Amino acid sequence: MTVQPENGMTRRNILQLAGMAGAGLLLASCAGPGTRPGGGSAPAAGPTPPASGTPKGEVSFAHWRGEDQAAFDELIARFQKEYADVTVVQDITASNDYSRQALQRVRNGASGDALTSFRGSQFKSFVDAEILTDLSGTKAPKSYTADLIEAGQADGKQLAIPYQTVLLMPVANVDLFDKAKADIAPADWDAFLDACDKLKSSGVTPISWPGGDQGNAAQLVNSLVLHDAPSDDMFTQVQEGKLKVTDDWFLKVLEKYQQLAPFFQSNFTGTSYESSQQLFASGQAAMLATGSYSLATVRGLGSTFDMDMIFPNPAPKGEGKWEGVYNATFMLGVNAASKVQPAALAWVEFLSRKESAEFYANETAQFVTVAGVEYTNPDLAKAAAFLDKKIALAPRYQFTNLDMANAVWESCVKVAAGTSPEQAAEAAQQIIDQQQGT
Incomplete structure (x- = not known):
């Protein structure tokens, strides 16, 4: 390679x-x-x-x-x-x-x-x-x-x-994955959802997500956008007006947030980064949806369980291009x-x-x-x-206009909280259009 x-x-x-x-x-x-x-x-x-x-x-x-x-x-x-x-x-x-x-x-x-x-x-x-x-x-x-x-x-x-x-992928509690017999290396989107199901059935929160902290909440999109986007520079093209978040490709990304919503902790829209780390460090959640930058903090909170990273592979079976971010x-x-x-x-x-x-x-x-x-x-x-894997450069940082970026990240949180993908995308696109002067 x-x-x-x-x-x-x-x-x-x-x-x-x-x-x-x-x-x-x-x-x-x-x-x-x-x-x-x-x-x-x-x-x-x-x-x-x-x-x-x-x-x-x-x-x-x-x-x-x-x-x-x-x-x-x-x-x-x-x-x-x-x-x-x-x-x-x-x-x-x-x-x-x-x-x-x-x-x-x-x-x-x-x-x-x-x-x-x-x-x-x-x-x-x-x-x-x-x-x-x-x-x-x-x-x-x-x-x-x-x-x-x-x-x-x-x-x-x-x-x-x-x-x-x-590595901008969730941190995983290996012990909880082993206990639930959940796959910590899902090969496709269905396999990742299956792992979340098994974790939830075992009595733990599958994903601790800091939905109340926009910067950290947005890390999850780095993985979820990789399969459905029409190009590797998708957010650059959104900022330039060549692509829209109301297009089908991004609606498919938002639909993934709908599918993940049952696996987030309750009140995720009000969860701070610090609270999400504590939930994970205490062993109540199997994944922390941030990145490897959280490893040291989680250890500092007293965790002793085995940790690894997990890629929430967004691709259908046999169609995956990337193995991490x-x-x-x-x-x-x-x-x-x-x-x-x-x-x-x-x-x-x-x-x-x-x-x-x-x-x-x-x-x-x-x-x-x-x-x-x-x-x-x-x-x-x-x-x-x-x-050793083929890992993509995090696409969220393609945005250089923070107002546009924040509108897109907010649409992801809104959909997970119950807004339809179409409504959330339209609201985000309106802000993007305003920033572009269109």
């Missing part, structure tokens, strides 16, 4: 028994690099490299992974042994708030000398606002498999580097408005070292993109079996 930069990957070609990440969509080009240290503007020829010089000063590291704070504290301590004139301070914001507010907070360089971005709309907004410097000629990208960091490129330049890849995210960058760019770059390059990435991966149960990393964390080691 060969690497498929925009749609999928295999372990043999990409990971080389090492870290993993996704290759993404090339996004819009940029006009200028923003304000440079010392005032003034850089030439309008596109983003330029971080300023050179001796690393010194305080680096604000802006990100949303509060659960990784302790791991980063240890990495900061190691970093500061080498760079005595540099201090690194974590500036952590909840993921939903970071998604909405980060651009304004980092724009003037007061926060986020070194910063992170989500793939998709946030990265594009950073590019458009000239927030990011060009890392192409620095040491950092050399630590990664080149095919895996395209999600951080724009106009042929490496403006950010995806540090993580997450992943996303490239937590993209590292250096702020063009920072006054301590040499120090911020030194921190990004330090995180990019194999030994740093290996520590981070196994401490946080996160797959990383740095080459040569060995996964010793038991949950990662088990989930890594999916890296």
Whole structure:
């Protein structure tokens, strides 16, 4: 099998028994690099490299992974042994708030000398606002498999580097699947529904779904849309007006939410991400419909059962194209408005070292993109079996217009709650049409 930069990957070609990440969509080009240290503007020829010089000063590291704070504290301590004139301070914001507010907070360089971005709309907004410097000629990208960091490129330049890849499929309680004699590797949609039936009959909630948290609730669509969509770039085409969510293909996706509704916990529309994790960690639900980013948190909640990932295969028997879903995210960058760019770059390059990435991966149960990393964390080691499979780049992040995206994700929740697919799709399409000015 060969690497498929925009749609999928295999372990043999990409990971080389090492870290993993996704290759993404090339996004819009940029006009200028923003304000440079010392005032003034850089030439309008596109983003330029971080300023050179001796690393010194305080680096604000802006990100949303509060659960990784302790791991980063240890990495900061190691970093500061080498760079005595540099201090690194974590500036952590909840993921939903970071998604909405980060651009304004980092724009003037007061926060986020070194910063992170989500793939998709946030990265594009950073590019458009000239927030990011060009890392192409620095040491950092050399630590990664080149095919895996395209999600951080724009106009042929490496403006950010995806540090993580997450499997965006439900986490499964293997013990509950075994007890119910349910198939944890369903080969098609009917097989997945059969597994849900068996789990429900065994007395547990089959799927804990954070329907009250739009960002996390939307992870399920990454899998469910893969078979019925007419193209792999389906949501890009929806945003461009070439496809509509009122078309038959998306109505079929929404019908899958109708079929799954009996298998979600009661009051799923009011369930937060934290509550859905607790339900799963306590052994009351067999699946948590989020992704591998929840593994460490579930362990932190005291769970001891065996965990694995499960792909809710949306295809009919014998027609499956994909075997899983992943996303490239937590993209590292250096702020063009920072006054301590040499120090911020030194921190990004330090995180990019194999030994740093290996520590981070196994401490946080996160797959990383740095080459040569060995996964010793038991949950990662088990989930890594999916890296041998043909897995698709998460389609939900094709949207760069958040209003359109949120309208589509809301339609999925509405259908599960009882609205007809046609009504929910029409309401979403109206918002999309408004955003498109049609």
